[in-house]
Amino acid sequence: MDVKSNQDLENIRDNLVRLTEARGSGKSTPESGPPSEPTEEVVRRMKRRRLANAGVPARFLGVDRMSIDPLVWKRCEPLLDGGPDGVFLCGPVGCGKTHLAVALLREVVQGSIRFLSVPELMLRLRESFRDGARSSEGDIIDACAGCDLLVLDDLGVEKPSEFAVQSLYLVVDRRYSEMRRTVITSNFTIGEIAERVGDRIASRIAGMCRVVELQGEDRRVR
Ligand SMILES: Nc1ncnc2c1ncn2[C@@H]1O[C@H](COP(=O)(O)OP(=O)(O)OP(=O)(O)O)[C@@H](O)[C@H]1O
Ligand SMILES: [Mg+2]
Secondary structure, three states: OOHHHHHHHHHHHHHHHHHHHHHHOOOOOHHHOOOOOOOHHHHHHHHHHHHHHHOOOHHHOOOOHHHOOHHHHHHHHHHHHOOOOEEEEEOOOOOOHHHHHHHHHHHOOOOOEEEEEHHHHHHHHHHOOOOOOOOOHHHHHHHHHHOOEEEEEEEOOOOOOHHHHHHHHHHHHHHHHOOOEEEEEEOOOHHHHHHHHOHHHHHHHHHHEEEEEOOOOOOOOO
């Protein structure tokens, strides 16, 4: 089964869960009279499942926008207006970039969403060349390039090979050309990204993303 069909299956499962949960809340059975609003708990569970299906790691499934500094949220909000602008979140280790990216993803209730770290993307691409691989390189790139909102986490973490730069270019260029929203997180500034993966990728990121610099201590350290 290829990556695209996996995404299709996830979407179908997502819709089924929604229907079932809406029924559970009395929303859509003909016998139950006029539909009622799903409860907060049902909405919370639906959002959590949507994030999990998109590939968000367990640690971040519970995040929500109330935990984000309102000024930072305001800088990112154009992403949620449905326009083509994405966000490039940069800042030091542990300052909350992935947390914020997931909080934003959680607010997007329409369209297909996907969360993938760049090192994970590279691993999957390398695996696609093995004998008997389930997905081809093209399937993986199509799945990243084609979803409505993509979070690319941890750009620039590893010193990229020529192959990694080429693959990254394909994803970023397609998203830029097709005006699809992308959230990118990185420990590096766009200038530093240019040094690591080249001007062509950095220029497209700068063209399609609003830069939001986060500050603060490492939140993992207690
Ligand atoms: N606004 C917040 N409120 C509560 N917890 C937060 C907030 N931001 C981050 N955290 C928590 O702090 C930890 C570190 O955050 P996160 O992983 O998002 O950092 P990061 O900037 O992505 O780090 P890295 O550069 O290493 O990827 C996580 O457990 C996260 O859930
Ligand atoms: Mg992170």
